[in-house]
Amino acid sequence: MEGWKLKDAIIRFERVTKLYDGVAVLDDVSFEIERGKFYTLLGPSGCGKTTILRLIAGFIEPSHGTIYFHDQSINQVPANKRQVNTVFQDYALFPHLDVFENVAFGLRIKKMKQAEIDKKVKEALRFVNLEGYENRRIQEMSGGQRQRVAIARAIVNEPEVLLLDEPLSALDLKLRTEMQYELRELQRRLGITFIFVTHDQEEALAMSDQIFVLNKGKIQQSGTPKDIYDEPVNRFVADFIGESNILPGRMIQDFLVEFAGKQFECVDSGFLPNEHVEIVIRPEDLEMTAPERGKLRVRVDSLLFRGVHYEICAYDENGNEWLVHSTKKAEVGEEIGLYFEPEAIHVMHIGETDDGRHEK
Template sequence: MTNQPIIRFENVTKQYDDDPAVLKNVSFEIERGKFYTLLGPSGCGKTTILRMIAGFMQPSEGNIYFDGKRINDVPANERQVNTVFQDYALFPHLNVFENVAFGLRIKKMKGDEIAKKVKEALRFVNLAGYENREIKGMSGGQRQRVAIARAIVNEPEIILLDEPLSALDLKLRTEMQYELRELQRRLGITFIFVTHDQEEALAMSDEIFVLNKGRIEQSGTPTDIYDEPVNRFVADFIGESNIVPGKMIADFKVKFGEKEFDCVDQGFRPNETVEVVIRPEDLEITTRENGKLQVRVDSQLFRGVHYEICCFDEAGNEWLVHSTKKAVVGDEIGLNFDEEAIHVMLPGETEEEFDKRLEAYDEAGHEE
């Protein structure tokens, strides 16, 4: 085992004939033993990345490395990777044991060794004793566990999961999120999970790659992605956000809604046009005279654990508030927030541009 990334994409592009590129010069690294999520809307390129890692598809340009070795032309069956598909791809005419044992029989493993490995894999996914069950009589969650057991029984270095929870109902889906995360921790191998569900990605991942139109918009931990989005797409796609126009007055001071506020952001030019993000849960309702912002309540919905309140400030900006306090439509109220709740972005800035801007700022000798 080495310290280098288990997977590395180097300037990878995928294009079909004259169609627009599905992936556009994508580069990233995957470390061993972590839970990664490829997150983005339909058609953003996340499943294409998964299929390239699996060997079902080759890049049009660029290189893919596994443990430092180029694998562009390595067949799928020679890669130390197993895939759990969205529909699980189980054999309905085979029972649980034979489904899990299928790959081992292809390898011509001895019967007693197959039995031992299948039993261990089923125990890992909490299906001990289900060896003789028929697939057609199992629930969606049980079928998924069988698919995962079939993947791990081959002892791959990476398990790829292509939206495996999408067909489950909400309660079972939540349960399986916990189970998958715990399974990955127990196995200690690399999971790469594809989803368009941002809550799922935030709940399960060590690291997230947010994709849009064939490019990686941002990568990082769930906390990084949620608290420090680099641009409007990420801020809007990950959770709910209030995004309003603003102007950076100086380091740690920004203007929006016709007022100036202290913030924690720096590295912008004075009077630079920016976008300001404040999450709905970071806004606190108070009286109009005690609020940092004065707003008028336009609408309100009860969401069970909180009220979702839509307001407009005096500059015409819309504000979404998540609060346990009930408001009255038409009332003039105040909104308070901490300076740490304010996040400032440059319109259209990419993650690479974001990193370069802060690096240049640090090199210029600025300190917090």
């Protein structure tokens, strides 16, 4: 990313590192955030995603590197002077205040006039569908309603960027799904930049314009949900985003790859002749057929019914494990064929990351 800037960038990290006790929790990271998009920082616990959020908010300072907001360094700018607001995982609401006073809290600190406070709080509550709840006590609110209060309290200050630190993790599955739609719609209506932290892959894929996948303090890949799902750059991303069949292979030449003891046409090019690579085929891209029609023959080892499909685990003659998602049922011990199109094969360099360099 060095050497160029996005035209509409609102936040830019330039070679940012954060050390704790000499250990890098964020390691030489550079990226840019555009205005008015929904971004997700996705990765396992300890990968650095919440550290990025805290750095943007101003709760901590980088050990090395520079953070820019509208091309101005904010390394030394205190949190209360930044045009960002944060919605925390536990919402951090004041239980002794009603809904109105929770939302109005930041405005009162700014010593705003009461008439202006009334107007802004009413508008914020309308945005999150909580009109008429002004006098409700926080203890009387459901989990989803409390989250909306926290969001209203954040947006009433008219931030340019809203930071959300796993705000859906405390909700049950049904409410969580509903809130995903509500958050996405709210971002579109407000037109401000959302930066959302989660470890839930499905949540990230459903909500985001752009995803940053992190692991061990580095950005492994960034892109649209479709890019990251269809074109993972390395084993970690392929394995972390959805389910995958990942096998060792060899790129014979452009558009021809070898794996599982056979050669197959593919749509990938630009590799070295005979380069060792890794192959990804998603379970839903494998069609279960009669053995003679398949490009591979496998024997079914186990089968689970997942509601919308069967999850089939099978092994080929070379001992490779294959995961298949199919609406067809197979019997344990049965030999079946697996058919797949060239487009279903995704070839990856070994150890590649999003900046195009191989990991050491």
